[in-house]
Amino acid sequence: MASVFGTAIKRREDPRLITGNGRYTDDVQLPGMLYAAILRSPHAHARIRGINVEKAKRHPGVVAVFTGRDVAGKVAPIPTAWLPPDSNIKTPAHPALAVDSVRYVGDGVAMVVAESRYVARDALELIEVDYEVLPAVVDPEKAMEKGAPAVHEEVPDNVAFHWQAGSDPASAFQDAEVVVRHRFRQQRLIPNAMEPRSAVAQYNAGSGEMTVWVTSQNPHIHRFLLSNILGIPEHKLRIVAVDVGGGFGSKIPCYADEALVALAAKELGRPVKWTEDRRENFLATSHGRDEVIYAELAGKRDGTMLGLRIRMVANMGAYLSTAAPGVPTILFGLITVGPYRIPRAHTEVYGVFTNTTPTDAYRGAGRPEATYVIERMTDLFAREIGMDVVEVRKKNLIPAEEFPYTTALGLQYDSGNYHGALQKALEMVHYEEFRKEQERLRTQGRYIGLGWSTYVEICGLGPSQIAGAVGFQGGLWESAAVRVHPGGKVTVFTGASPHGQGEETTFAQIVADRFGIPVEDVEVVHGDTDRIPMGWGTYGSRATPVGGSALAVAADRILEKARKIAAHMLEVSEEDVEFADGKFQVKGVPTRQVTFQNVVLQAHLAWNLPAGVEPGLEAQAFYDPVNFCYPFGAHACVVEVDVETGQIKVLRYVAVDDCGPVINPMIVEGQVHGGIVQGMGQALWEGAVYDEQGQLVTGSFMDYAMPKARFFPSFETAHTVTPAPHNPLGVKGIGETGTIAATPAVVNAVVDALAPFGVADLEMPLTPEKIWKITHGRDA
Amino acid sequence: MRVEYQYTYAATPEELWLLLNDENVLQRRLPGCKRLVPVGEGKYAAELGLDVGPVKGLFNGEVELVDPRPPQEYRLHVKGSGKPGEIDADAHIRLERKDGKTVLTCTADAHVTGIMASVGQRIMGGVAKLLMGQFFKGVDQELKRARS
Numbered sequence: 001m002a003s004v005f006g007t008a009i010k011r012r013e014d015p016r017l018i019t020g021n022g023r024y025t026d027d028v029q030l031p032g033m034l035y036a037a038i039l040r041s042p043h044a045h046a047r048i049r050g051i052n053v054e055k056a057k058r059h060p061g062v063v064a065v066f067t068g069r070d071v072a073g074k075v076a077p078i079p080t081a082w083l084p085p086d087s088n089i090k091t092p093a094h095p096a097l098a099v100d101s102v103r104y105v106g107d108g109v110a111m112v113v114a115e116s117r118y119v120a121r122d123a124l125e126l127i128e129v130d131y132e133v134l135p136a137v138v139d140p141e142k143a144m145e146k147g148a149p150a151v152h153e154e155v156p157d158n159v160a161f162h163w164q165a166g167s168d169p170a171s172a173f174q175d176a177e178v179v180v181r182h183r184f185r186q187q188r189l190i191p192n193a194m195e196p197r198s199a200v201a202q203y204n205a206g207s208g209e210m211t212v213w214v215t216s217q218n219p220h221i222h223r224f225l226l227s228n229i230l231g232i233p234e235h236k237l238r239i240v241a242v243d244v245g246g247g248f249g250s251k252i253p254c255y256a257d258e259a260l261v262a263l264a265a266k267e268l269g270r271p272v273k274w275t276e277d278r279r280e281n282f283l284a285t286s287h288g289r290d291e292v293i294y295a296e297l298a299g300k301r302d303g304t305m306l307g308l309r310i311r312m313v314a315n316m317g318a319y320l321s322t323a324a325p326g327v328p329t330i331l332f333g334l335i336t337v338g339p340y341r342i343p344r345a346h347t348e349v350y351g352v353f354t355n356t357t358p359t360d361a362y363r364g365a366g367r368p369e370a371t372y373v374i375e376r377m378t379d380l381f382a383r384e385i386g387m388d389v390v391e392v393r394k395k396n397l398i399p400a401e402e403f404p405y406t407t408a409l410g411l412q413y414d415s416g417n418y419h420g421a422l423q424k425a426l427e428m429v430h431y432e433e434f435r436k437e438q439e440r441l442r443t444q445g446r447y448i449g450l451g452w453s454t455y456v457e458i459c460g461l462g463p464s465q466i467a468g469a470v471g472f473q474g475g476l477w478e479s480a481a482v483r484v485h486p487g488g489k490v491t492v493f494t495g496a497s498p499h500g501q502g503e504e505t506t507f508a509q510i511v512a513d514r515f516g517i518p519v520e521d522v523e524v525v526h527g528d529t530d531r532i533p534m535g536w537g538t539y540g541s542r543a544t545p546v547g548g549s550a551l552a553v554a555a556d557r558i559l560e561k562a563r564k565i566a567a568h569m570l571e572v573s574e575e576d577v578e579f580a581d582g583k584f585q586v587k588g589v590p591t592r593q594v595t596f597q598n599v600v601l602q603a604h605l606a607w608n609l610p611a612g613v614e615p616g617l618e619a620q621a622f623y624d625p626v627n628f629c630y631p632f633g634a635h636a637c638v639v640e641v642d643v644e645t646g647q648i649k650v651l652r653y654v655a656v657d658d659c660g661p662v663i664n665p666m667i668v669e670g671q672v673h674g675g676i677v678q679g680m681g682q683a684l685w686e687g688a689v690y691d692e693q694g695q696l697v698t699g700s701f702m703d704y705a706m707p708k709a710r711f712f713p714s715f716e717t718a719h720t721v722t723p724a725p726h727n728p729l730g731v732k733g734i735g736e737t738g739t740i741a742a743t744p745a746v747v748n749a750v751v752d753a754l755a756p757f758g759v760a761d762l763e764m765p766l767t768p769e770k771i772w773k774i775t776h777g778r779d780a
Numbered sequence: 781m782r783v784e785y786q787y788t789y790a791a792t793p794e795e796l797w798l799l800l801n802d803e804n805v806l807q808r809r810l811p812g813c814k815r816l817v818p819v820g821e822g823k824y825a826a827e828l829g830l831d832v833g834p835v836k837g838l839f840n841g842e843v844e845l846v847d848p849r850p851p852q853e854y855r856l857h858v859k860g861s862g863k864p865g866e867i868d869a870d871a872h873i874r875l876e877r878k879d880g881k882t883v884l885t886c887t888a889d890a891h892v893t894g895i896m897a898s899v900g901q902r903i904m905g906g907v908a909k910l911l912m913g914q915f916f917k918g919v920d921q922e923l924k925r926a927r928s
Contacts, residue, residue, distance in 0.1 A: 105893070
């Protein structure tokens, strides 16, 4: 039987999801269910002088109205679960509903619970809130200035944390022949998962059990946090998130809304549902990026990089969201050197409060920003010393023979062949020919450009010991349980929480491959804390390297026991049994064999088991990786800029990624495509904008430009395979590589195209207006 | 958001001033005005029913005339709230004599919240100009009516 590992079988979840048979949170319908709606602050910063809910309470169909004062004491403040050490972190209380002050447009002020969703929404308009509007600050650098309005009274300088890594690279700068300095702006992005957030809560007053269906990437983290917020012990609290329509990081956090729905269900004795609409999603679901980064790169004229100094000011928004402080620190600050051999490096990060929606992880989380800065700096350095951008990269990429390689920032890159990936991409691009073509077209007044991005990513989060050391308030191991049924079919329970990544398929492939059984014989269960073992969920490209590894270990435990039983059945010693293609056979005697299914049945019948072997066939594993995974690759983007209109057309996109052995090429391809599209979205179109009063002026798809399929050429993808040395599958992550690599590749390409105009850098997004101003000699 | 609007009247600043400060004219010509009640010196409680793009619904608020210097200039402070959000606008109105006519220039700074900000900001300038146009043209009609 051909191995199913490495086969491009179609995603088994898709027929269900595209025929309307998914089980999303908003699909949950319970008898007697009520609907909640949340009144959100229209002001970025204001004191609440009073709230009058009487009219809303009297509105027909309204069952209850809750204000901040009503829920205080019943719903604990929403906690932050990532506290980077030695960062003097401040975590001012984040009440589930505002009590005295609102701190961003979208901050929850009151909740109406009614017989229908429409009544609840109508009643919001009957709530009278007396606001005293206060000065607001939205820009993270302005928030650090003296005299800026304080978002939280107890943090007068608005600095939420100050974190550093690496050591002072001063000596590198003294030895430098060239120093390149630049300021970068990572604009704020809005994740925009296709499914908005939703929560349904049901409380059984008899048993004291609470069930919360919620749009979550990590049900057990939700249980952990909601248990504390609500005061319901974990064994009485069930979190269900079976089908989740995308998250991109925005469904990692535990939100106040989810706790409020649970409280309402408990207080009112009826199930309660809340689902945000798209406008609410823009305002009240976490945003991504929004940082200012100052970079200094020291080097020699021969192209050698010597040192890197990074200072980042990160806009955290009004409160520190669940994982937010880990993003600019650990996930950005430790990988600013990228794939290059830079002997000295230092990162300094200020996390700053502003009167804006809280930011948190957004696809790639920190690593796209790090890659953007080092890839742009590499191009600026090459320009400064008059060297080809590819040559500079080749000179500084860590050579394959130097792995494992410990960086100046302390990470140990476990494996890599960076030059190999770059070489493959160069061949696909036909680099030399491109340069000639570029020259030729320029004489015709046409401007094409090629941009590179050689990246390394830190993913497969991660070793729990390191998680603890960097202040993550949880473990990062993963769990799996494998239950083999008497007939030979298998149910797999994973602590990872797929929400679009296709692990129902790839995890089935891992198990089917190990057992030599058809992939259809394996069912994957996830997203329900009452069914799955404790696990930490899906983010940071961890599900397959960590969750998949847990599964491989559990499956091997099954095989270990099955082999004992098979040996007993074949009346030989265990050492004389080999397992291949789903059959146990006596070594060298192909006629003496028993099938996996046969052994499974005997394990369950238990009529004749070897001494000391228990009946049944189930195994569990808790897998804690010894290191992160470091996927890498080389991406190249070719653009043409229409200098008359400022329009940018992406002509080609070449992606060479190395995520180790590929379990399902079609799913990997899909992940790469989606990532590239999101990365290009940041480069070319997306951007959240606040006005000075803190109003989000890009609050709908009219003003926030999402990429569309027709914007892109067909992507050219390829792989190199360098297995991760420390996990049983050798796999790394692939969920974020596209987003991490694409943004700088695109911007480098546009800058390259516009080189004749003297352009050295461009601030994202590269809208036609911005380009037009440059090509027409206007100030940008 | 900053908006500017200009309108030329075939009248003297003095004539125009009287009209602009006439409660009945305001009541008739303020776009969508359903109610205008004096609540103090140069201060009115107003109710406007508007329907221009995202600015749709009943707005309740206050209109206040500030720093009048007849017949040259005054400021109008408008505060209102309705379903789509709140408006806080400060308008400066200047009357200048020119070739026997009067050029009125209105410069307004407006802040909006709610759906007007998050969805409508991009077109708010246009909406504001449209509403101003309706009002100032309306005043011109009042002027012609007073003369006929």
